[in-house]
Amino acid sequence: MPNLVEHATLLCDKYYELKDPQGFSRILPGQLVTTHATYPNDPPWIAEVTGVNSNLVSYEIRRFDPNCPAKTRFPIKEMNLRAEENIYLLKGKIRPAIAIQTVATDFYNRAYPEMYTSIVPCYTFKDKHDQKYRARIAAFESKNLFYLPYAHEGLQAESVLRFEHVQPVPLSCVRPILIDGRHSFLSETIWAILLHRYSVFLTGKGLDNTLEESLECYRALITEAYNL
Numbered sequence: 001m002p003n004l005v006e007h008a009t010l011l012c013d014k015y016y017e018l019k020d021p022q023g024f025s026r027i028l029p030g031q032l033v034t035t036h037a038t039y040p041n042d043p044p045w046i047a048e049v050t051g052v053n054s055n056l057v058s059y060e061i062r063r064f065d066p067n068c069p070a071k072t073r074f075p076i077k078e079m080n081l082r083a084e085e086n087i088y089l090l091k092g093k094i095r096p097a098i099a100i101q102t103v104a105t106d107f108y109n110r111a112y113p114e115m116y117t118s119i120v121p122c123y124t125f126k127d128k129h130d131q132k133y134r135a136r137i138a139a140f141e142s143k144n145l146f147y148l149p150y151a152h153e154g155l156q157a158e159s160v161l162r163f164e165h166v167q168p169v170p171l172s173c174v175r176p177i178l179i180d181g182r183h184s185f186l187s188e189t190i191w192a193i194l195l196h197r198y199s200v201f202l203t204g205k206g207l208d209n210t211l212e213e214s215l216e217c218y219r220a221l222i223t224e225a226y227n228l
Contacts, residue, residue, distance in 0.1 A: 002225045004135055005149045005158070011218050012189045016154030018182035027117050030191040031099045032154060032177040032184040035169045037121035038092030045089040049073065049081065061089065096122040096155060098186065098194070102171060115171035120161045120198075122148065132226055134158070139222035140215050143201045146194060154184050161194070163201040 008015065016032070027033060047059040048070045057076060064086070075083045097119035104113040125134060137160055138147035146161040148154070154177075177184045186194065193215070196207045206212045222228070 004131060004138055007222060007225060008138060008149045012187060014187050015149055015190050016151050017185055017187050018153050018179055019185055021183055027099045027102050027174055029099060029101055030186045033097050033099050033174050034094055034177060035097050035119055035174045036092055037095045037097060038090040039165055040090060047087040047089060049076065049087060096177065098161060116168045117171050117174050118166060118168055120163060121165050122159045122161055124157045124159050132228060135222050135226040136228060139219040140197065146197055153179060163198055
């Protein structure tokens with residue numbers, strides 16, 4: 001069966017590029033990073049809090065039940081937990097991701113803005129994901145999944161980005177991926193394609209008709225090569 005990574009180079013000679021850290025001191029769009037990425041439970045799990053301050057609180061971990069809401073309580077100042085808020089328990093781990101944008105927001109505190117980075121988390125394929133499944137993603141048949149190959153300058157395993165799991169993370173929890181002492185980025189071409197496909201996911205429309213025509217040609221090539 002054809003090598004999917006070799007076919008990926010037909011779309012773009014390089015998916016990643018390394019840049020010297022000199023000249024920038026913050027996380028930039030298109031940069032490869034690692035961070036704490038989470039994914040939601042259905043239904044949600046909460047740690048129901050009782051007590052009036054952080055020294056006296058107790059927790060009951062349970063599934064959220066709209067027919068049995070959390071007990072009424074006072075706000076807990078030390079935890080910055082308002083009376084109507086719950087502590088939600090999410091599964092997750094440190095994983096690679098692509099930074100979309102970093103922003104300082106003063107919505108809660110005008111004097112001390114909070115720093116956040118929006119990221120697209122990256123997942124490695126499993127044994128159940130055969131080559132045809134991966135090829136369909138690489139051919140852009142999925143609106144929410146985006147294929148990325150492995151390469152020394154970038155991801156160390158064949159992977160997929162999940163647009164439906166785009167999430168904000170505190171900037172303090174984001175670390176740049178360093179390779180040979182340099183920062184790893186998506187190449188300009190792949191970054192442009194990613195933004196185009198993310199727009200398709202969000203709005204149903206891409207950003208560039210000419211680019212979409214090129215992707216259609218690439219889709220036809222992959223479809224023929226893998227007999228999809």
